[in-house]
Amino acid sequence: MKRVCWSGWASALLLVVFVVMVAGCQSGPALVPPGVQSAVNADDRERNYDLAWQDIRRMNGHVEREEWAKLPELSLTIVSRMDRLATGEAGPLADRHTARLLEEVREDVSEHTAEENVRVLTAVGLELQEAFDPGEFERARSLAIEAYVVSLALSDAQ
16 A cells, blocks of 8 residues: 655645635625614514614705714614615625625715715615615615715715
């Protein structure tokens, strides 16, 4: 019977492949804090639906009145409610898809003036309402993430 010897190079190569694979599977930082997730998950689906409807209208009212201070927190709650309605449970939204969306929206926001961002947020708020009403919760979640990023930029600019 022949003995098979692993060379040091083969072991090192296997270790590098494993590390690269594991690193590629890791998620980014959580968008939704645990406190918001817990509060949203504590409510049943019907209550989340009712509160989301109210929150979206409240958000659009804040935009109309150009009240930016509480908008990031409100829009993040809407993100979490949409996640709960889309998937059955609100999560941290630390996945790659969310990270890519956040980065794309941040780039867009940085290229716009404050006035342009107000117009974008107005349009996103109305589109969010239109997506939510017929139950397009995944689309509504993406729009709520966009609203969050834009509202954060507007509140920071104050």
